[in-house]
Amino acid sequence: MTTASHTALALDFPILEQEGLVYLDSAATSQKPRVVLDALEDFLAHHNANVHRGVYPLAIDADTRFSAARAQIAAFVGAEPAETIITKNATEAINLVRYSWGPQNVGAGDAIVLTEAEHHSNIVPWQQLCEEVGAELRWLEVDDEGMISLGQLDEFLADGRVKMVAVTHCSNVLGTINPVEEVVARARAAGAASLIDGSQAVPHMAVNVDAIGADFYVWTGHKAYGPTGIGLLHGRRELLEAMPPFLTGGDMIKTVSFEATTFNELPFKFEAGTPPIAETVALGAAVDFISGLGIDRVRAHEEAITAYALSQLQAIPGLTVQGPPLAQQRGGLVSFTLDCAHPHDVAEILGRDQVCVRAGHHCTQPLMKKLGLGATTRASFAVHNSTDDVDALVGSLGNVIEIFGES
Amino acid sequence: MDDALYREEILEHYKRPHNFGPMENPDRESFDTNPLCGDELRVMLKVDDNDVVEEVRFEGHGCAISQASASMISDEINGMKLDDLARLDRSAILDLLGIDISATRMKCALLSLKVLKSAAIGTLADWEPDTADAARPAGGAQL
Numbered sequence: 001m002t003t004a005s006h007t008a009l010a011l012d013f014p015i016l017e018q019e020g021l022v023y024l025d026s027a028a029t030s031q032k033p034r035v036v037l038d039a040l041e042d043f044l045a046h047h048n049a050n051v052h053r054g055v056y057p058l059a060i061d062a063d064t065r066f067s068a069a070r071a072q073i074a075a076f077v078g079a080e081p082a083e084t085i086i087t088k089n090a091t092e093a094i095n096l097v098r099y100s101w102g103p104q105n106v107g108a109g110d111a112i113v114l115t116e117a118e119h120h121s122n123i124v125p126w127q128q129l130c131e132e133v134g135a136e137l138r139w140l141e142v143d144d145e146g147m148i149s150l151g152q153l154d155e156f157l158a159d160g161r162v163k164m165v166a167v168t169h170c171s172n173v174l175g176t177i178n179p180v181e182e183v184v185a186r187a188r189a190a191g192a193a194s195l196i197d198g199s200q201a202v203p204h205m206a207v208n209v210d211a212i213g214a215d216f217y218v219w220t221g222h223k224a225y226g227p228t229g230i231g232l233l234h235g236r237r238e239l240l241e242a243m244p245p246f247l248t249g250g251d252m253i254k255t256v257s258f259e260a261t262t263f264n265e266l267p268f269k270f271e272a273g274t275p276p277i278a279e280t281v282a283l284g285a286a287v288d289f290i291s292g293l294g295i296d297r298v299r300a301h302e303e304a305i306t307a308y309a310l311s312q313l314q315a316i317p318g319l320t321v322q323g324p325p326l327a328q329q330r331g332g333l334v335s336f337t338l339d340c341a342h343p344h345d346v347a348e349i350l351g352r353d354q355v356c357v358r359a360g361h362h363c364t365q366p367l368m369k370k371l372g373l374g375a376t377t378r379a380s381f382a383v384h385n386s387t388d389d390v391d392a393l394v395g396s397l398g399n400v401i402e403i404f405g406e407s
Numbered sequence: 408m409d410d411a412l413y414r415e416e417i418l419e420h421y422k423r424p425h426n427f428g429p430m431e432n433p434d435r436e437s438f439d440t441n442p443l444c445g446d447e448l449r450v451m452l453k454v455d456d457n458d459v460v461e462e463v464r465f466e467g468h469g470c471a472i473s474q475a476s477a478s479m480i481s482d483e484i485n486g487m488k489l490d491d492l493a494r495l496d497r498s499a500i501l502d503l504l505g506i507d508i509s510a511t512r513m514k515c516a517l518l519s520l521k522v523l524k525s526a527a528i529g530t531l532a533d534w535e536p537d538t539a540d541a542a543r544p545a546g547g548a549q550l
Contacts, residue, residue: 342470344444344515348412361445374445374468403413404471 006308009293009301009383016384022355022392027172027200027333027380030225032286039285040227043278051277052251052268066277069284070267076287077198077217078208079234085267086230086275090199091121093218093233094166096270097195098125100243101216105163105193108134112164113156113192115140115148115178116370117171120363122197126166138162142370146174146323150182157190165194169201173362173376174323175306175330177205184214193239199223200331203290203382205299209234225290226283230276240266247272290383298383302332305381309334309390316397318405322376333380335362338397341404343377349403350377353396412506413471421471424478430464435489437525441518443511446473450522458489465522470515472508477519479503484523492527495520497535513537 012034015021023031049059051066067081074084087093102125106112112126116139130137138156140148148167156162165187170177180196187194195216201207203224209217216239221230245252245263249272254262263269290298307327313319318339324330338346347359358378361368368374379393433451440447446469453462463481467474480500484492500520501508508516517535524532 342468342474344470344512345413345472348512360443365445368445374447403410404418 004304004308005387006301006304008386009297010289011384013384018354020354022353022389024379024381024385024389024393025356025358026382026385027223027331027378028358029222029228030203030382031384032227033225033289035289036225036227036282036286040278040282043281047281048278050274062277065281066275069281072284073232073280073287074234076291077202077219077232077234078210079217080237082266083234083237083240085233085235085240085270086280087218087233087270088229088276089222089231090197090218090220091231093216093231094121094195094197095125096233096246097216097218097235098129100246100270101193101239102129102164103133104243106130106133106135109161110135110163111138111156111161112136112166113138113140113153113162113187115167116142117146117148117174117176117364117367118166118168119172119197119199120365121199122166122168122195123366126164135163139366140167142171142174142176142367145325145329146171146176147329148176148178148183150179150186153183153186157186157192160191162187162190162192165192166197167194168197168199169207170198170204170331171323171367172200172333173335173364173367173378175333175335176324177201177329177331180212180214184212188213200333203286203298204302204332206295215239221279221283221286224283224286226286227276227279230279230283233270237266240270245269245272249273251275293383301383302381302385303327303330305385305387305390306330306332306334308387309379309381309393312390312394313397316394316401318401319397322371322373332382333378335376335378337373337376338400338404341400343375345404346377346397346400349400350393350396353392353399355393355396357393414506417471417475417504417506420475420478424465424474424481426463426465426481427478428464429466430462433464435526435529437522437531439518439522439525439531441469441473441514443514444470446470446515446518448473448477448518448522450477450519450526452489452526454489460484460487460489460492463523465519469518470512472504472512472515473518476500476504476516477522480519480523489527493524493532495524510537 013031015031049062051063071081074081184194193215196214198219202219217234222228252272322335343359360375430451434454435452438449448467451464
């Protein structure tokens with residue numbers, strides 16, 4: 001039964017020592033487990049040196065730990081280290097593809113397919129590219145239950161003009177888990193490249209980049225129990241090798257003369273300047289933390305919490321849940337609206353009970369327009385949440401209804 | 408429930424806003440959004456030959472603070488000259504609301520003033536400063 005209570009899967013998060021904190025905003029950024037904070041501090045306190053070309057033992061130690069963490073992060077999502085590029089965040093990873101891959105592969109009269117539920121970070125770069133080269137955007141519609149149609153994708157791909165299909169793995173508003181393997185296979189069959197935005201997927205469900213088969217897969221460290229300042233781009237080698245560098249400078253070169261530069265091998269060709277070394281090491285600890293819990297257990301846990309939240313929220317009169325009806329179709333988040341109160345007022349009143357939720361357009365203004373909404377309130381779940389947190393949310397929503405309810 | 412932020416008068420203005428709805432052939436009009444939360448507000452004015460406001464209507468959607476502040480200020484500006492309207496500052500709204508507004512909600516409170524001033528001057532007005540400190544003129548008295 002979906003309404004059974006569930007305890008947290010892991011609780012060793014220092015921030016949760018704050019009395020009464022009910023953190024339901026992991027889709028915005030995850031809280032950090034103690035092991036990740038320890039790894040960050042341990043690296044900076046005992047192993048810190050710049051990477052690449054260091055000769056003294058401390059530098060070799062730092063280099064070794066940095067490389068090992070990259071390999072660990074890559075392995076966690078079934079990717080090759082050489083095809084795993086460290087960026088600042090997922091947004092930069094998408095922009096890397098837009099700037100390095102885009103102009104060589106998308107031209108006048110071509111098309112790029114996006115879904116209506118993309119985050120602005122997977123819209124604006126493509127919109128800018130289309131404006132620059134004279135290409136068009138084609139929008140895959142989301143239906144009333146937040147699902148896209150593979151039939152419409154086939155229609156879009158039929159004329160052979162589509163060069164890129166960029167789709168979120170899991171919607172940050174609707175929660176919908178998209179059929180990314182099918183999307184990628186269809187794109188490839190039609191001669192289009194594909195990019196999957198895994199920002200809401202990676203720490204919450206099993207992700208195998210190799211099995212998904214996308215040309216590019218991006219995600220971000222800070223939503224996956226890691227620190228801010230690190231994102232990941234996994235790309236297929238032949239595409240990455242054919243692409244010019246994105247940013248240029250140190251570390252990304254093989255040789256520099258007064259006349260010309262030759263570029264470094266993958267992945268360093270796309271990593272200009274000193275990378276986020278300590279952050280990479282800490283993200284290595286984060287994926288280790290998730291692996292230790294077991295990604296399938298994490299998914300089962302968050303699915304159960306989501307199912308409970310759906311059942312409890314839908315029982316509230318005047319509350320409308322957005323997105324798919326079933327928890328198994330969703331990542332661990334639920335967006336909703338209340339008839340009587342605006343999402344910002346909802347979040348303000350919830351905040352007084354230390355129930356931390358996000359309110360607003362969630363960087364998805366086109367989707368909000370499609371839904372006919374200015375904003376929603378979103379609760380999102382992680383391994384430290386329990387059904388008690390959902391009960392706190394529901395209880396606090398009672399206060400909102402008490403204030404705003406009577407007309 | 409008694410609530411400092413959502414006091415009775417604010418909820419009343421939110422649920423039954425004054426001067427809310429469309430206006431045919433307005434003399435002045437402006438529309439703007441709160442980029443942080445997507446609140447939208449359109450203000451329409453009728454003015455007489457001396458640029459005095461004769462009628463105000465607003466439309467939009469948003470949180471209680473933004474909609475109530477629009478409703479409350481709309482009651483105040485009939486008979487006001489456009490020049491005077493353009494000179495209103497954040498205190499005009501905050502005094503009407505009569506509550507402490509946190510920094511994160513300040514733009515909700517000030518959207519209506521921005522749109523009204525934009526309608527008065529015929530071009531987009533700047534946001535009022537978020538804090539009283541920022542509002543203090545440079546070189547002014549320091550505490």
